[in-house]
Amino acid sequence: MRVTTGRTTLLGWLTLTALAALALVATTSACRSDAGYNEAELILATTTSLNDSGLLDELVPLFEAEEELNVKIISVGTGAALRMGTEGNADVLLTHAPIAEQELVEAGDVINRTLVAYNDFVIVGPRDDPAGVAGTSDVAAALAQIADAGAIFASRGDDSGTHKKEIALWRDADRVPSVDSDEWYLEVGQGMSATLIVANQRGAYSLTDRGTFLSLSDHMDQLTPLVSGDVRLLNFYSVMEVNGAKGRINTAAAKAFRQFLLRDDIQALIGEYLREEYGQPLFIPAAGETEATVSVRAGAAPN
DSSP: OBOOOOOOOOOOOSSHHHHHHHHHHHHHHHHHTSTTTTTTEEEEEEEHHHHHHTHHHHHHHHHHHHHTOEEEEEEEOHHHHHHHHHTTOOSEEEEOOHHHHHHHHHHTSEEEEEEEEEEEEEEEEETTOTTOOTTOSOHHHHHHHHHHHTOOEEEOOSSOHHHHHHHHHHHHTTOOOOTTTOTTEEEOOSOHHHHHHHHHHHTOEEEEEHHHHHHHGGGOTTEEEEEOOOGGGEEEEEEEEEOGGGSSOOHHHHHHHHHHHHSHHHHHHHHHTTHHHHTSOSOEEOTTOOHHHHHHHTTOOOO
C-alpha cells in the first residue's frame, strides 16, 4: 500500500538563435570549471535522515564562518544525492549507502570518499509489539516474524540509504514485501521524519537510523526501539568530493568541507552532539577508520 501524504538541459529549435544559445551555455560551463568559480557557495547534497537529526545545523555555520562562504544544503534521499554527484549538480556529498557510494568512486564520479561517523539502524515498533520481536538480536529473523504476522510495516520507499538497507535486510530474511500484494506493507515515499510520523500514527514497525529516532523521540509516543545490535544494522556516513572533471564544481570548497569534518575538534563535536540530552551519542566519530574496522569491532567476522 502506498501512503499519500535540477539543472536541466533543453534542446531548442535547430536555428542560428538556438545554436548561439548553446554556444553561450558551453562558454558558461567552461567558466564554471575554472578554479575559483562560484567560490562563495558550496552545494552539499545530503540525506534527509542526517539533516533531520539537526547535526548539520550545528556544523555548517561553523564551516561557513571559517571559510566565509555559503553552504547550500540539498536534503534528499541518498539515491537522489548520489545522482546529483553523478550529474555534477553538487560539489560535495554526505550520504550513508556504502555500496552505492563505492560505485560512484569506481566510476570516477567522486573522489576522496572518507568515513566521517556512524551510528546504527534500529527497528522501532508499537509498544505492544504484536509480532513479538522485542529483544531479537537477528534482524532478518525479526523481519520474517513481522511479515509472517502481517504486522504493519512503514517503509520509506524513496531509494534513500535507509530504504536500500531495508531492502537488503528483507532479502536476508528471504522475504520480498510488495505494496501491490501485501496490505501490511506501507510505502511512505518520503523522508525519515515523515515515515516515523506515519509509523507512530498507524502503530507500525519501521527501520530508522538511531539518530533521527532519538531526535524525534519526544513526538513518538507510540513507538519504541525493539530490534538492535545486529552488525548488519551499522549505519555509515561518508563524505566525498564530486570530481572536478564534471565541471561547475567548487573543488576547493568541497575539499575544505571534507577536511573540516575530519578535524579532531569537529569529530569531537559530532560525538558529543545531543549525547547529554539522550544519554547516548547520536553519532560516533569515525575519522581514520573504515567500515571494515568498525564492523570487526562490532562483532563481524574479519574477511
